[in-house]
Amino acid sequence: MGQRPESSEYLNELSKYISLVPTEGDICTIFREQTDEICSFISNLTEEQGEHRYAHDKWSIKQMVGHLADTGRIMSYRLLRVARGDTTPLAGFEEKDYVLNANFDAHTLEKLLAHYKLVRESTQALLDTLPEEAWTRMGTVNNGAISARAVACLMIGHDLHHLNILKERYLI
Template identity: 35%
Template sequence: MYQPTTDEYAPYYKEYINNVINRDIIKTLKNQLNEIDDFLAEIPENKYDYAYAEGKWTVKQLVGHLIDTERVMAYRAMRIARNDKTPLPGFDENLYADSLDLSKRSYTDLVDEFLLMRQANLYFYKSLSEEDYYKKGTASDYTISVGALLFIIAGHVQHHFNVLKERYLNK
């Protein structure tokens, strides 16, 4: 079963990759659909606009960040899987979060968008072959593989759920 090696991702992604316990990455990404739905549904309405400290994201901004990151990482995986060797730029997650106008977006709509995006991306992820996982490209000036991107996507969600539990919900 595929497991990314350290030459397939930038060092700062190691924590995300280590968050993935089940090495069947497609199963993990699919199982996260229920986890995303269940966990985000448990967050009380009075926490949607809550940030645990000055300058930190609100819960709604954090969900927006999860959506943006899923979108960017899936796009990177698609480009690399299709043998596109064009170096891909980084993205500034704080700039993205600051640019989100969430005043007209309900929390439920954000969660639904995240779930729908993951469902759509799963069709792409499931279409990948074992060989596709090893394809490498460049993103943010680092070598990265398609398989590592899938682990990063899953581990990133787990990381932020841990942050939500510890700093927003005090669980």
């Protein structure tokens, strides 16, 4: 599915992530290539780098990788629900609470990266098997309407946002 969502298919506040998704290329292919890029980038970091924070009140790189895995799992569930036509409203989630209670820093960066990769591979399997009509189905998440293709683009844009933060603020 190559077509990007219309702005009416998601809350305006999500445009900061969805606008990061390349306009050219198939969403499934972009997702797959992004998984490879992020996994390759993070696999080149050391355990010491994984513990780095660019400020005392910011997440460590390990916590960020854990956050990406958690968010990916939540977004994949949202994608499944919307794509399958489930119109039951879904609540938002508090990302800071997830990171606070996960104890990501107790795990190796390698283990956290493996977890992230598994979540992405599972989501990729879902994306690759969605029928064409599922991409434009609408659901409700966090009190706003959203399409399945917007959820997929949100996942891509969210991870790209965090990859950019890693490159710009953590590894300078």
